[in-house]
Every structure is written in C-alpha cells, then in structure tokens.
Amino acid sequence: MNAFFSTIVPTIATAPPPAPRELTGGFWLPQASSVNAENIDATFYFITYLGYFFFALIVALMVIFVVKYRQRGREIHAEGPTHHTALEVTWTIIPLLLSILLFYFGFKGFLSASTPPLNSYQIDVTAQQWSWSFKYPNGVVSDDLIVPADKPVKLVMRSEDVLHSLFVPDFRVKKDVVPGRYTTLWFNAPEPTGMDARKAHHLFCTEYCGKDHSNMNRKVYVLNQAEFDEWAEYQRTADQRSPVDERYFRVAPKLYKRCISCHTLDGTPSTGPSWGAHDGLPAIWERTEKGLTKFGDGTTLKDYIGPGKEYETPEAYISDSILNPGKHLVAPFGNAMPTFKGQISDVGIQALIDFMKRLDEFDAKGNYLKPIPPLPQQTADPKKTANAAK
C-alpha cells in the first residue's frame, strides 16, 4: 500500500544526486515532450534543410570556380561580366520570398506558443539567486517542477532579485523572469515521466544571474493526473504530519537546499555567512545564542537579544533574518539575501532552527547522517495509492 509514498515522495524530499542522463532526441534537437514542440521542430528542420541546400550550393560553386579559374603563372585573363541585372534581381527576390515564408512559419508557431489556453493549470514561480520555487494552487511549494500530464500548464513567474529565465529544452519553452513584472509561459506535456530522475526533463536558468547561475537548474517531473493529485495532497499535509521533534530531519533538509548556495555548513566562505564554525566563531546556533555575531555597523548580536531588546530570543532573531534579511547585515557580507516571506511556513522556520541546533547530525550538504525512519501514514487514500503504484 505504501509503494507510492516510499518510492515517489522521498525522491522529492531528499533529492538524490542527479542521475546522469543520455542525450535524447536526434542529431540536432532533444526529445520533443510538449504539444508545441512538434511545431517548433518542423520550423527548425525546414530552416536547417534550407541551410544545407544553400551551404552546399555556395561551397560547391566556390570550389568549382577556384579550381577551374585558378591563375596559372602570372598572367591575368580576367574576362567575366561585371554585372548581370536579371541574375542579381533573381538572387535578391528569392531570399526575400524565403524570408517572408520563414517569418510566417515562425509567427504562426509563436502565436500558439504565447497564448495559454483558458483552462490552464496555474503554477506560480518565484526565481531568486539561486533557486526556483514552484507554488501550486493548494499552497504546496516545491523546488522541482511537478506538473500533471496531458494538461495545459501555465507558469506565472516573478523574480525576487535580478533577471532569470526559465528554460525546459524538452518542451521548447523559455521566458525571462523579470523583477518588477509578471511573465508567463505555458506548455502541455502529454507523456508522464513518473518520479524517475532519469526520465525527468531538465529545467535551466538561461539568463546570467551571478555566481551560481549554472547551479540554478532543477528537474521537471510529469505525473499522470491521479499521481499528481496524490502528490499535491500528500505534500500539502506532509510537514504537519511529521512529528514536531522529527521535523528538523524530515522538513528542514529539503528547505536547506535553497540556502546552501549562500550558506555552507562546513565553514567554507560563500555569498553569506557559513552556518558552520569559522573564523574563530562557533557554529550558527551557539554564536547566535551567545550573541557573538558581528554586524557591519560595528554592533554585535548581544546588543539586540534579551528582555526588552529587539529580539526576546535567539529564535526570534533567526526567524526575522529569514523573513526580513538585510535589517542587520553580518560583517563583511552585503545585502544579497532575498526575503522568504510567503515562501516558508512557520513549521518550516521552526524546523530550520532545530536543524541549526543539531548540525552535527548532518553532512556538509545537509543530508541526515542516520537512516530516516518511515513516516507514520494517516491520510493516504488506499484506493488512489493502489492506482498510482501501478
């Protein structure tokens, strides 16, 4: 009965190292996994074959002329015509007509690619340096994009900081994510991939966004409708379902994946302060509790924590740092962290704080060192689960 949850859900929860994938598709293009892809591929191949033709023509003529008319000795016998208006008009008009044809193909395909159907399933996307967050209508937030199969899906995207761009090569979709604007794209992926990382589609950031630009890639999993509903419902209740004292290893590690690009656990310097011990400071919890953290304005955390001060407890400071970063900047770091307001629940913040208190139970990547016991199951509907397991 638990086949679905034991094989599928933990894949998301603990994100195993990305399985190597073979190049799919043909010589030029990867596999076409969305409804619009066929249309785009047809245009691509039309232009490509046109290109082969003109390239062969031009290079063949060039080689023939160079061989046939090469100079022998030092004599000059140049006698070709200096112009031929009819010929020149011909090779002006043919490219002109072909250009108009290409524009027409591209425009037609572009229209359908930029018009999401009215019944699209909407997922809200937030991009920030250097992570993606996908928010579903039921409030669930994920790092990988999980979509229902054979259904138009519309992504409404915004950025917390700089430009990003969402690109799924297998779907032939791409759109910049622009701070201060909402941009959208849509696709319909008919073939489910299941939760198999080897079958899943790549999702890349394709607008340069700084240090970890190339790390800002995730997977797209396509689930059939029943599996998708199951997954969404399971995720909605997952955090609450796990016992409070186990959330630091069940909930926090997957949240930490969005912190790791700036906050290391082993003291290595990065964009933000490491949570591990470094430069003579103890690890994050100890230095927070003792108020040892030094700020850029010369103050230390001691000045802010305590009865009657800005923060009653160390926990309040950490929570505020996640929701309102930039209020107190730890020396020598700049104001680089985006806010996570609305993206992380109280349960999540509490789990992260507990995680900070017990960093020694995790490896440098934030993986729990001990085996994670199975979660007591309460809400799964046995009938749906059985379907999904097939």
Add this chain to the structure above:
Amino acid sequence: MTTLDASRPTHLNIEASSDNYLTHTRGLLSWAFTLDHKRIGVMYMFAILGSFFVGGVFALLVRTKLLFPDAVNWMTAEQYNQAFTLHGAVMVFLVIVPSIPAALGNFILPIMLGAKDVAFPRLNLASFWLWIFGAIFVVISLLAGSFDTGWTFYTPYSTRTTLGGVVWVITGVFILGFSSIFTGMNFIVTIHKLRPPGMTWFRMPLFLWALYSTALIQVLATPVLAITLALVAIERVFHIGVFDPAMGGDPVLFQHFFWFYSHPAVYIMILPGMGIISEIIAVHSHRHIFGYRFIAFSSIAIAFFSFLVWGHHMFVSGQSGLMGAVFSLITFSVAIPSAIKVFNWLATLYKGSISLNTPMLYGLAFLFLFTIGGLTGLHLGTLNTDIHLHDTYFVVAHFHYVMMGSALIAMVGGLHHWWPKMFGRMYSEALGKLGCVLVFVGFNVTFFTQFMLGSHGMPRRYYLYQPEFQIYHVISTCGSYIMALGFIITGICLLKSLFSGKPAPANPWGGRSLEWQCPSPPPHDNFPTTPRVGDCYDFSIVRWDDSAGGYVVDRSLDPELNPNAPKRAGAHH
C-alpha cells in the same frame, strides 16, 4: 613604350629608399605624437593585436574549464564568470569594434583616395589616445575588483553585483565609444571631401563604401551606448533608479537601450570585414567585382536596417508579442543584402584568374564561415525557433561564426593582404597558409559542435553543466587549442617577415586600386600629387613586370587617364 605609374619604385632595396613613413622621422615621440594616418593605423594595429591576445587567453581559460562538467579547484565559479565577461568585453570593445576601421581603415583609406591623410589628422590622433585611455580604465577595473556582469552589463545584476570594477569598466567603454565616434566622423568627412578626380561615389573601392556605412553607424549609435552605460553608473553610485525595479526602474528598458547600440555594433564589426572581402576577392581573382552597385547599396541597406532590428535580442525578454513579431519581420530584411553580397562574391570568382595566396585563403574561409553564420541566423530570427535557441550555445556558435569567423577572419585576411604594403616585407606564404588552415579547422571544430550543444539545450555562461554535454565540450575545447596554435603560427609568420622577409614590391598581388600604385611601404605623403583614377576594378591594365618584381598598373592603357589608349575588349562591359 608605355609609361608606368610614376610612383612605382625604381628599385627594390627598401633601406635605400629615400623616404617612407616608417623612417620619415625617428624616435618614440615622433610616433606618439604623429599625425600620419599610417603610423596611427600601425599603432592601433599593435594595440588591438595585443588586446586580441589577452582576450584569447581568457577564451582559452574558459574553454579549458569546460573540459570538465563539475567544479574544478583551479577556477571558481566567480573566476569563471569574470573570465567569460572579460573575454567578451575585451574582444568586443577593444578588438573587433575598432579593429578594421581604426587599424586597417586608418592605414588604407587615405591611400585608396590618393589623399595625403584623413580630413582631421589631430582628431585621428585623439581617437587613438582615447582608445589607450579606455584600455587603461579596463585594466584599472581589473585591479579595482574586476567585474562579472557579462559584456552585456544587463541590469539589475550590473547595478547590484558586489565586484568593484563595474563603474571603472563602464567608464572605459564610455571613453572607447568616443574613440570610435572620432574615427567614424573623420572617415565620413574624408570620404566626402577628399576623393580624387575621377572617383565618383560609384567609383570608390568597396572597402570605402563599407567604411563609410560603418562610420555612419558609429556616429549615430555609439552615443546611445555611452548614455546607457552612464545611467548604469549613476544608478550604481547614486542609487537613482533607472533600470533596477527595487529603485523604481525597468530592467527591460536597459535591454532596449543596450541593443539599440549593440545590434548596430554587430554591423560596425561585420561591414568593414565585408568591405575587405570585396577587395580580397576582386584583387586575388584579378577580375572586376561582380555587381558593384548591388554590393555598395547592400552596405548602406545593412547600415540602415541595423537600427531597426534590436528587438530580436529580446523575443523572450517579456517584451510584447506584437513587438517580437515586428522585429522578427524587419530582422529578415537584413538577410537579403547579406545574401546579395555572398552571391556577388561568388560570381566574382567566375572566370577570374584566381591566385590562392594567403589573403585569398582567408577570403574563401570567410565565404564558408559567413555562409554558416548567416544561415544559422535564420533559426534565431524566426520567432518560434528562437524561443528554444535563445541564450543557448547555439547563439554563442552563431555569433562567433559571424563575429570571429567572419569579421575577425576578414581582419586577419586584410592584415595579410596589406601587410606587404604596410611594412614593405613579404611573409612566408607556406607559414601563412599553414596558420590559416589551422585557424579554419580549429574554428569549425570549436564552434560547429557548439551549435549541437545549444540546440540540445545547453545554456550559455554556465560554469557547471550536465554530464551528457561533456563530449561536445571536450571536442570544442580541442578545437580552440588548434585555433590558438594557428594564431601563434600566424603571429610568428608575420613577425618573422619584419626581420627576414623579402622586400615587397609595390603591387605583389596584382591589385588595381591606388594603394597598389604607391611604393611599399608608402612615403610620408603617400603620393606626390593627387592621382587621377579610373575604374578601380578594371584589371585588364594590370600585368606582371619582372623588373618591378611584382605587378604594375599600366595607367597609360586606361582610356580615362589616357585618351590615346587602345580600346580593349573586356575592359568594360
């Protein structure tokens, strides 16, 4: 008895030659403060080749990192981002934009016109020193903490990045822009006012048409870049919001401003290259250029359309779909003049007397590479295929085929074409051809694989990448090493010629335009009096002369210069 051109050298011993621009005056200051367009051109050339070396080293660093999909311990992600940014910025602003106009154009343009110098020699010198100051600012930016914005300086990243070199490099590019504007203004005035008797607009060598079109773009578009970058600097320093939404600005506005310059700038880079190719193909085929007017008008058409297509860099930027459609349509209009040029060059080969010297090999390499670069541009100008290919290695490959495989290859071809004229020395043909072949092969190995990488979805500017792409990256990197070897051999070949090359005759290739009718290297004043010109592509009066050790242009046979000249079949059509 035919009278040969008066300015042809009577003997070949350069040291004995009484006056040439290299020996006219001596001492460092005589170069630093020279007003001679030829010396300024030569100084530009060495400065630009030095920058090309630096930009090339950054390229090799980037390619070497990309041998491995994972992080490497000798280059961090930050260093990688700085390396590709510096490669792009150096190659665009310090190398390709000034390369042909400022180095070769400066040297050749006045001689082609039979003039003593450009119209404003002091402005010309100012342009060179502005280039040097711009380059100094780029170096300062490296010392001040470098920059990692990409050469495109896209906001709001460029206003937020913590590296300290951004404002310095922006200042450098601002100054380099004025260097470019000065050169452009000078060329426009020179071509309008200093054409010799007999040279109507449609009698100008096509290289001059290309430089003229380029100069128009330089003067009209560069100020927009200067203002845009000034706004970025103001935003960074004074936090006045223009482009950063956190301060009330609009990041897409920056892209409009930036590409309003930088798309025309693509034609600042390629048009002079096309001009050189028109010269190389006509001279080394010893044959009248085919369809002169179509080639000349296509240069002007490209310059005109170049201002109307900037939005094709922004199909997925969030600009409206309607704008995307309009820009795509106009973009295709640029394809037509480019196609015309290629067909006309091909037709010029027909029934020519083609000599496969090193410059001609570069000319043919250009035809091959520009055809690929142009045809793959169709994939990117078409709206729906661009969605997939935008910001992938497909774009990287495409613009390298056009910017490097075409513009830079044309520049190197032009360098070989006019090298004997500039320094009075012949280089080793064997070594020159070997360099050319290695560059050509290495280039295709490097960049053709990148088309496949891109169409399979590999994004550009990636430090880490998916392991399935590794094989293409390894092939591409090997190609870049072959190319580097080719350029090293080319450099050795040219430098060696300065010390041990055979003295060059006035006209080693059989050229017809005026620069081949003055000694190599030219005297300080180029020509004693302004020569009258005829049809500069009429090769029927060019013949080999053993006593000159090269070709001569027999001006007495030109019916325009000599009313008694015998009528010759095939001279005019």
